[in-house]
Amino acid sequence: MDGNRRYAKKRNLLDGAGHRSGYLALMNMLKYCYELGVKYATIYAFSIDNFRRRPEEVQSTMQLILEKIEDLIKEESMVNQYGVRIYFLGSLKLLSKPVRLAAERAMVATSGNSKSVLSICLAYTSSDEILHAVQECCGEKWDEGSALESKGAGNGLVFLKGNENGKIKPSIVVKDLEKHMYAAVAPDPDIIIRTSGETRLSNFLLWQSANCLLYAPPILWPEIGLWHLIWAVLDFQRNFSYLKEKTKLS
Numbered sequence: 001m002d003g004n005r006r007y008a009k010k011r012n013l014l015d016g017a018g019h020r021s022g023y024l025a026l027m028n029m030l031k032y033c034y035e036l037g038v039k040y041a042t043i044y045a046f047s048i049d050n051f052r053r054r055p056e057e058v059q060s061t062m063q064l065i066l067e068k069i070e071d072l073i074k075e076e077s078m079v080n081q082y083g084v085r086i087y088f089l090g091s092l093k094l095l096s097k098p099v100r101l102a103a104e105r106a107m108v109a110t111s112g113n114s115k116s117v118l119s120i121c122l123a124y125t126s127s128d129e130i131l132h133a134v135q136e137c138c139g140e141k142w143d144e145g146s147a148l149e150s151k152g153a154g155n156g157l158v159f160l161k162g163n164e165n166g167k168i169k170p171s172i173v174v175k176d177l178e179k180h181m182y183a184a185v186a187p188d189p190d191i192i193i194r195t196s197g198e199t200r201l202s203n204f205l206l207w208q209s210a211n212c213l214l215y216a217p218p219i220l221w222p223e224i225g226l227w228h229l230i231w232a233v234l235d236f237q238r239n240f241s242y243l244k245e246k247t248k249l250s
Protein backbone atom coordinates (compact mmCIF):
# COMPACT_ATOMS: atom_id res chain seq x y z
CA MET A 1 0.00 0.00 0.00
CA ASP A 2 2.67 2.44 -1.10
CA GLY A 3 2.10 6.17 -1.41
CA ASN A 4 -0.27 7.14 1.43
CA ARG A 5 1.94 9.98 2.67
CA ARG A 6 2.66 11.23 -0.86
CA TYR A 7 -1.10 11.25 -1.46
CA ALA A 8 -1.55 13.36 1.68
CA LYS A 9 1.19 15.76 0.57
CA LYS A 10 -0.31 16.06 -2.93
CA ARG A 11 -3.62 17.11 -1.37
CA ASN A 12 -2.19 19.27 1.43
CA LEU A 13 -3.34 16.84 4.11
CA LEU A 14 -1.58 15.49 7.19
CA ASP A 15 0.21 12.10 6.86
CA GLY A 16 -2.49 10.51 9.04
CA ALA A 17 -5.20 11.51 6.56
CA GLY A 18 -3.21 9.76 3.83
CA HIS A 19 -3.24 6.50 5.82
CA ARG A 20 -6.98 6.89 6.52
CA SER A 21 -7.62 7.30 2.79
CA GLY A 22 -5.35 4.28 2.30
CA TYR A 23 -7.51 2.24 4.65
CA LEU A 24 -10.68 3.19 2.72
CA ALA A 25 -8.99 2.17 -0.53
CA LEU A 26 -8.02 -1.13 1.11
CA MET A 27 -11.60 -1.86 2.17
CA ASN A 28 -12.84 -1.17 -1.39
CA MET A 29 -10.14 -3.38 -2.91
CA LEU A 30 -10.90 -6.25 -0.53
CA LYS A 31 -14.58 -5.98 -1.35
CA TYR A 32 -13.80 -6.18 -5.07
CA CYS A 33 -11.55 -9.18 -4.40
CA TYR A 34 -14.25 -11.03 -2.50
CA GLU A 35 -16.87 -10.20 -5.15
CA LEU A 36 -14.50 -11.55 -7.82
CA GLY A 37 -13.94 -14.75 -5.84
CA VAL A 38 -10.36 -14.12 -4.64
CA LYS A 39 -9.92 -16.49 -1.71
CA TYR A 40 -6.62 -15.24 -0.30
CA ALA A 41 -5.46 -11.65 0.13
CA THR A 42 -2.32 -10.62 1.99
CA ILE A 43 -1.58 -7.01 2.83
CA TYR A 44 1.63 -5.33 3.94
CA ALA A 45 0.30 -3.03 6.64
CA PHE A 46 3.45 -2.22 8.64
CA SER A 47 6.99 -3.52 8.23
CA ILE A 48 9.63 -3.94 10.91
CA ASP A 49 11.55 -1.18 9.07
CA ASN A 50 8.55 1.16 9.46
CA PHE A 51 9.28 1.24 13.21
CA ARG A 52 12.27 3.46 12.29
CA ARG A 53 9.93 6.29 11.21
CA ARG A 54 9.40 9.32 13.48
CA PRO A 55 7.99 8.12 16.83
CA GLU A 56 4.87 10.32 16.48
CA GLU A 57 4.22 8.84 13.05
CA VAL A 58 4.67 5.26 14.28
CA GLN A 59 2.34 6.04 17.17
CA SER A 60 -0.40 7.57 15.01
CA THR A 61 -0.22 4.78 12.41
CA MET A 62 -0.46 2.17 15.18
CA GLN A 63 -3.41 4.05 16.66
CA LEU A 64 -5.15 3.88 13.29
CA ILE A 65 -4.32 0.19 12.94
CA LEU A 66 -5.71 -0.52 16.43
CA GLU A 67 -8.92 1.41 15.66
CA LYS A 68 -9.37 -0.41 12.34
CA ILE A 69 -8.74 -3.88 13.79
CA GLU A 70 -11.57 -3.16 16.24
CA ASP A 71 -13.79 -2.12 13.29
CA LEU A 72 -12.92 -5.25 11.35
CA ILE A 73 -14.21 -7.56 14.06
CA LYS A 74 -17.53 -5.82 14.54
CA GLU A 75 -20.51 -8.08 13.81
CA GLU A 76 -21.61 -6.02 10.79
CA SER A 77 -18.11 -5.61 9.31
CA MET A 78 -17.21 -6.52 5.75
CA VAL A 79 -15.02 -9.31 7.13
CA ASN A 80 -18.02 -11.04 8.66
CA GLN A 81 -20.29 -10.29 5.69
CA TYR A 82 -17.88 -12.10 3.37
CA GLY A 83 -16.87 -14.85 5.82
CA VAL A 84 -13.22 -13.80 6.03
CA ARG A 85 -10.79 -15.37 8.47
CA ILE A 86 -8.06 -12.95 9.59
CA TYR A 87 -4.47 -13.87 10.39
CA PHE A 88 -1.76 -11.46 11.50
CA LEU A 89 1.67 -12.36 10.19
CA GLY A 90 4.88 -11.02 11.69
CA SER A 91 6.82 -10.63 14.93
CA LEU A 92 3.76 -9.66 16.93
CA LYS A 93 5.90 -9.37 20.07
CA LEU A 94 7.25 -6.09 18.63
CA LEU A 95 3.78 -4.51 18.80
CA SER A 96 2.48 -2.56 21.77
CA LYS A 97 0.29 -4.64 24.07
CA PRO A 98 -3.05 -3.08 22.99
CA VAL A 99 -2.31 -3.67 19.29
CA ARG A 100 -1.03 -7.20 19.91
CA LEU A 101 -4.08 -8.09 22.00
CA ALA A 102 -6.42 -6.61 19.37
CA ALA A 103 -4.68 -8.66 16.67
CA GLU A 104 -5.06 -11.81 18.77
CA ARG A 105 -8.73 -11.00 19.42
CA ALA A 106 -9.32 -10.57 15.67
CA MET A 107 -7.74 -13.95 14.90
CA VAL A 108 -9.93 -15.66 17.50
CA ALA A 109 -13.09 -13.71 16.58
CA THR A 110 -12.85 -14.64 12.89
CA SER A 111 -11.59 -18.21 13.36
CA GLY A 112 -15.04 -19.58 12.45
CA ASN A 113 -15.07 -17.78 9.06
CA SER A 114 -14.07 -20.01 6.19
CA LYS A 115 -14.87 -18.39 2.82
CA SER A 116 -11.64 -16.35 2.45
CA VAL A 117 -8.41 -15.62 4.27
CA LEU A 118 -7.06 -12.14 4.91
CA SER A 119 -3.44 -12.12 6.09
CA ILE A 120 -2.33 -8.81 7.56
CA CYS A 121 1.44 -8.43 7.73
CA LEU A 122 2.22 -6.37 10.79
CA ALA A 123 5.72 -5.95 12.25
CA TYR A 124 6.70 -8.11 9.29
CA THR A 125 9.67 -8.43 6.98
CA SER A 126 10.46 -11.42 4.84
CA SER A 127 13.99 -11.77 6.20
CA ASP A 128 12.59 -11.88 9.74
CA GLU A 129 10.02 -14.48 8.64
CA ILE A 130 12.71 -16.68 7.08
CA LEU A 131 14.93 -16.38 10.17
CA HIS A 132 11.96 -17.28 12.37
CA ALA A 133 11.23 -20.33 10.20
CA VAL A 134 14.87 -21.49 10.32
CA GLN A 135 14.97 -21.12 14.10
CA GLU A 136 11.67 -22.97 14.59
CA CYS A 137 12.76 -25.67 12.19
CA CYS A 138 16.13 -26.23 13.91
CA GLY A 139 14.38 -26.26 17.29
CA GLU A 140 11.96 -28.91 16.05
CA LYS A 141 14.74 -31.05 14.57
CA TRP A 142 16.73 -30.70 17.77
CA ASP A 143 13.72 -31.85 19.81
CA GLU A 144 13.27 -34.84 17.49
CA GLY A 145 16.96 -35.66 17.97
CA SER A 146 16.71 -35.36 21.75
CA ALA A 147 13.62 -37.58 21.80
CA LEU A 148 15.51 -40.25 19.88
CA GLU A 149 18.48 -39.89 22.20
CA SER A 150 16.30 -40.44 25.26
CA LYS A 151 15.15 -43.66 23.59
CA GLY A 152 18.82 -44.65 23.31
CA ALA A 153 18.95 -44.13 19.54
CA GLY A 154 22.07 -41.97 19.45
CA ASN A 155 23.10 -38.53 20.51
CA GLY A 156 21.05 -35.31 20.48
CA LEU A 157 22.60 -34.35 17.16
CA VAL A 158 20.86 -37.18 15.34
CA PHE A 159 19.40 -34.69 12.85
CA LEU A 160 22.90 -33.75 11.69
CA LYS A 161 24.25 -35.97 8.96
CA GLY A 162 27.84 -36.12 7.84
CA ASN A 163 28.33 -35.49 4.11
CA GLU A 164 31.06 -36.97 1.95
CA ASN A 165 33.63 -34.45 3.24
CA GLY A 166 32.86 -35.36 6.80
CA LYS A 167 31.15 -32.01 7.35
CA ILE A 168 27.81 -31.96 9.15
CA LYS A 169 24.65 -30.35 7.83
CA PRO A 170 21.13 -30.25 9.20
CA SER A 171 18.71 -32.53 7.36
CA ILE A 172 16.20 -29.77 6.68
CA VAL A 173 14.21 -29.75 3.47
CA VAL A 174 12.28 -26.88 1.83
CA LYS A 175 8.93 -28.20 3.07
CA ASP A 176 10.19 -28.17 6.69
CA LEU A 177 11.00 -24.47 6.38
CA GLU A 178 7.79 -23.57 4.57
CA LYS A 179 5.74 -25.16 7.33
CA HIS A 180 7.19 -22.62 9.76
CA MET A 181 6.69 -19.50 7.62
CA TYR A 182 4.12 -17.05 8.99
CA ALA A 183 2.55 -17.03 5.52
CA ALA A 184 1.94 -20.81 5.59
CA VAL A 185 -1.72 -20.00 6.28
CA ALA A 186 -2.17 -19.24 2.56
CA PRO A 187 -0.83 -20.56 -0.75
CA ASP A 188 1.92 -18.58 -2.49
CA PRO A 189 0.54 -15.47 -4.17
CA ASP A 190 -0.23 -15.30 -7.90
CA ILE A 191 -0.07 -11.50 -8.07
CA ILE A 192 1.58 -8.83 -5.95
CA ILE A 193 0.24 -5.32 -6.49
CA ARG A 194 2.59 -2.54 -5.40
CA THR A 195 1.44 0.98 -6.04
CA SER A 196 3.35 4.20 -6.77
CA GLY A 197 5.18 2.57 -9.67
CA GLU A 198 7.88 1.00 -7.48
CA THR A 199 9.02 -2.43 -8.63
CA ARG A 200 10.93 -3.35 -5.45
CA LEU A 201 9.47 -5.97 -3.11
CA SER A 202 10.80 -4.18 0.01
CA ASN A 203 11.20 -7.38 2.02
CA PHE A 204 7.65 -8.61 1.37
CA LEU A 205 6.95 -12.34 0.75
CA LEU A 206 10.38 -12.85 -0.83
CA TRP A 207 10.26 -16.61 -0.34
CA GLN A 208 6.67 -16.97 -1.52
CA SER A 209 6.89 -14.72 -4.61
CA ALA A 210 9.24 -16.90 -6.67
CA ASN A 211 6.59 -17.44 -9.38
CA CYS A 212 4.48 -14.38 -9.03
CA LEU A 213 3.37 -11.48 -11.22
CA LEU A 214 4.41 -8.07 -9.90
CA TYR A 215 1.94 -5.43 -11.01
CA ALA A 216 3.11 -1.89 -10.25
CA PRO A 217 0.61 0.73 -11.41
CA PRO A 218 1.96 4.31 -11.35
CA ILE A 219 -0.64 5.60 -8.90
CA LEU A 220 -0.59 6.24 -5.15
CA TRP A 221 -2.31 3.60 -3.01
CA PRO A 222 -5.38 5.70 -2.06
CA GLU A 223 -5.98 6.24 -5.80
CA ILE A 224 -6.29 2.52 -6.58
CA GLY A 225 -9.62 1.28 -7.94
CA LEU A 226 -11.44 -1.69 -9.41
CA TRP A 227 -9.95 -1.16 -12.86
CA HIS A 228 -6.39 -1.69 -11.51
CA LEU A 229 -7.41 -4.98 -9.94
CA ILE A 230 -9.09 -6.16 -13.14
CA TRP A 231 -6.06 -5.13 -15.18
CA ALA A 232 -3.75 -7.10 -12.84
CA VAL A 233 -5.95 -10.20 -13.15
CA LEU A 234 -6.09 -9.90 -16.97
CA ASP A 235 -2.32 -9.44 -17.09
CA PHE A 236 -1.89 -12.55 -14.96
CA GLN A 237 -4.31 -14.57 -17.09
CA ARG A 238 -2.63 -13.46 -20.33
CA ASN A 239 0.97 -14.06 -19.30
CA PHE A 240 1.19 -16.08 -16.16
CA SER A 241 -1.39 -18.82 -15.94
CA TYR A 242 0.48 -20.65 -18.72
CA LEU A 243 3.79 -20.21 -16.85
CA LYS A 244 2.28 -21.46 -13.60
CA GLU A 245 0.98 -24.56 -15.34
CA LYS A 246 4.45 -25.16 -16.80
CA THR A 247 6.15 -24.71 -13.39
CA LYS A 248 3.75 -27.20 -11.86
CA LEU A 249 4.48 -29.76 -14.57
CA SER A 250 8.28 -29.47 -14.52
Ligand SMILES: CC(C)=CCC/C(C)=C/CC/C(C)=C/COP(=O)(O)OP(=O)(O)O
Pocket (backbone or CB within 6 Å): 001, 002, 003, 004, 005, 006, 007, 019, 020, 022, 023, 026, 045, 046, 047, 050, 061, 064, 065, 066, 068, 069, 120, 196
Ligand atom coordinates in the same frame (compact mmCIF):
# COMPACT_ATOMS: atom_id res chain seq x y z
C1 LIG B 1 -6.11 -2.81 10.25
C2 LIG B 1 -5.40 -2.40 9.03
C3 LIG B 1 -5.20 -3.42 8.01
C4 LIG B 1 -4.97 -1.14 8.91
C5 LIG B 1 -4.19 -0.63 7.75
C6 LIG B 1 -3.82 0.82 7.99
C7 LIG B 1 -2.93 1.32 6.89
C8 LIG B 1 -3.60 1.86 5.67
C9 LIG B 1 -1.59 1.25 7.03
C10 LIG B 1 -0.63 1.66 5.98
C11 LIG B 1 0.67 2.08 6.59
C12 LIG B 1 1.78 2.32 5.62
C13 LIG B 1 3.12 2.27 6.22
C14 LIG B 1 1.56 2.57 4.29
C15 LIG B 1 2.63 2.85 3.27
O1 LIG B 1 2.56 4.19 2.79
P1 LIG B 1 3.77 5.17 3.09
O2 LIG B 1 3.60 5.72 4.48
O3 LIG B 1 5.05 4.43 2.87
O4 LIG B 1 3.57 6.33 2.06
P2 LIG B 1 4.72 6.98 1.14
O5 LIG B 1 5.19 5.86 0.23
O6 LIG B 1 4.00 8.06 0.38
O7 LIG B 1 5.79 7.51 2.04
